[in-house]
Amino acid sequence: LLFLGNLIAQAQPSIIAHRGFSFVAPENTVASAQLAWQQNADAVELDIYLSKDNRVVVIHDNNTKRTTGQDYKVAETSADVLRTLDAGLWKGEQFKGEKIPFLEEIIATVPDGKKMVVEIKCGVEVLPALQQVVDRSGKKEQLIFIAFGWEIIAATKQMFPENACYWLSGSAADVQGKLEDAAKIGLDGINLNYKIVDEKTVEQAKALGLEVLSWTVDDPEEARRLVKIGVTGITTNRPDLMKNSL
Ligand code: G3P
Ligand code: CA
Secondary structure, eight states, X not given: OHHHHHHHHSOOOEEEEETTTTTTSOTTSHHHHHHHHHTTOSEEEEEEXXXXXXXXXXXXXXXXXXXXXXXXXXXXXXXXXHTXXXXXXXXXXXXXXXXXXXXXXXXXXXXXXXEEEEEEOSOGGGXXXXXXXXXXXXXXXXXEEEESOHHHHHXXXXXXXXXXXXXXXXXXXXXXXXXXXXXXXXXXXXXXXGGGOOHHHHHHHHHTTOEEEXXXXXXXXXXXXXXXXXXXXXXXXOHHHHHHHO
């Protein structure tokens, strides 16, 4: 009975593959997204920047060095140069030739019924280009937006009022100061470093109508703790483990 009670009380959380299935594949590539879908992830998370020539590209750092071995600042480099770089090789020969994706390429992989969580790593300058990509994608209703910057997530919610938008934070003190404002500006929730997620914060958020998601959780036991206290999205490098254990 207790078991049944638990099942009823806890809806299945969304399993969000962090930078795709980045445990095995090069993060933020089409290969990484496709492998996440093969694991039946509910969503794929990725990071975006704006290139010098206003293309929205998928990469975590503001610089290409770590993932391509070549040292370019994304915002100061045009897309045709960025596209010559190999973003796959560092993760193994089998991924050689993976490019830094354009956002539209990776959105195109999203299957029906699945979501894509787009983290805006740069500033509001990306919004006009982002709007174009989103409008042309044919998958607008499958997109969710997240950002650490308050100004950027507020402006994103204004631009895409129909899309779920979550403010990211890794600081408990910042969260306390911003919860009411998050509800006021119409955000759908907050997306927190799992280390700062406790029962009280989840309750406070829920009382304001805000959902709580968390990142980056690779330990199923930790994920179960989070789900038990009401977290509805688990961002993980290990969608393979999480899909079978929650
Ligand atoms: O999903 C949120 C999480 O990705 C934030 O941290 O550094 O992996 O982008 P980071
Ligand atoms: Ca991210």
